[in-house]
Amino acid sequence: MEEERIGKWGKPSKSATATSTSAYSSYCRINSLDDGCLMHIFSFLSPIPDRYNTALVCHRWCFLACHPRLWLRVDRSVKDILEPGVFPGIEAAVAAARPGDTILIAAGGVHLTSNIQIKKPLCLIGGGEHPEETTLVCSRGSDSALEFLSTCKISNLTVKAELGCCLLHRSGRLIIDGCVLQCESNPLDYLSFPIVSTASCPELFASSQVKGQGDGVTVSCTRIEGGARAVLIRGTLALQRVRATYARTSIFFWFDVEHKCDD
Template sequence: MATEGATVKRRLTDGAAALPVGAASSSAVSPIYSLDDGCLMHIFSFLAPIPDRYSIALVCQRWHYLACHPRLWLRVERSIKNISEPGVFANLEAAISAARPGDTILIAPGGNHIACNIQIKKPLCLIGGGKLPDDTVLTCSRGSESALEFLSTCKITNLTIRTELGCCLLHRSGRLTIEGCILQCEEDPLDYLSFPIISTANGCDAFPPQPIKHSSNSVTVARTRIEGGAKAVWTSGNLVLQRVRAIYSRTSIFFWFEVGKQ
């Protein structure tokens, strides 16, 4: 899929490069502009939401409309000017409830988004809309077990998830990918009860052993900063921590690791 997306991106870029300034509406400049909206939207769906789909939205008004269409991703905006606008929601829980399996949800930067015990039972991708992960913050208040609870294969990226007490991410089942995020458990005398990541999943014993990336239940963490809590990862199933790597910078430590069945 990554190779296919790169090929699509290159062809779209070549088509856009052939478009002279002020001629965005001319269909005679490049064959791609003769495609109907449905075909273009299908092509755009192969691109990574950020930065590729975001970049092509800058080509012209038509591409902006199609690249931001709710069929390609949903948006969470704290202040909605038009409540009738399709695909835009005032909070993350509403967006997840309305999403279809495979949808991408873009969470607007700025302020704190509330995330308390939100269950995700379908494959989704959650993306922070800021330039940095700490531009988009999900806050889980005290008294909640977790900010997000995953029961399906999902990916989260470019987000900060902050909890007062409890865990940031509760992994029940599926393949969870955490990339370029910040997981924070607030410093507290009871921080021994806090864990950035908790997994209660078990491996699948009914099938022959396979590499971790093909496991039915696993957690993959990349370029993620983890702060606070008794341990970075706590498991109550039979999954274990594997392939740990850390990079130290002046201000923080970034982790790469996997949680899966040996």
């Protein structure tokens, strides 16, 4: 079998050569598309890891996959503030983003966040291999690091709050996936919470609400550390479907915060 694959005299066999030729031919065909078509195709890929891996194929694909039309980038070390789609801070990137945009936050160092309101659907993703590599810090005197008033998703991020809360959910559906939320270990009961939700579900639509619509928070594979309580709910939403996995050094949580129908 090894001889069939390699061929005689150590050369690739015909089947191996044919496979390689076919793959190269497919690459040539898709690469013959213009930039607009390729970028449209890339827009359907998930930012991490698919679109990120796409950028490793060649220089052209790297340029298109990293284009600001597909996602914005936050990089504290950026020197040219006029570079399109690249911002030195999260607040500036959120202000410039369009509804539905993805913001990739560079790994390394600390990104300062304080009461940043997000009023449009956005996705915030940490650029590191692990959430601990991309850290957002909310300083004392701030109510929250990030405040959500629209449907959003955050992923692969560590959010630290010295006081107040890491994430303040006002309205919309918030998805928290693969993150670390950290608060003080022994705070006063009313000062420090990883997640605070003030959303309320209108009674008119409570019984007929379709899953996936309305207000709610979904947490998956997220580590919560410190705080008086993991979640503080000030509206009419309720904690549901709680699941926890205990590891040697951490506890990871999965849960939903949404309206609980009476039926």
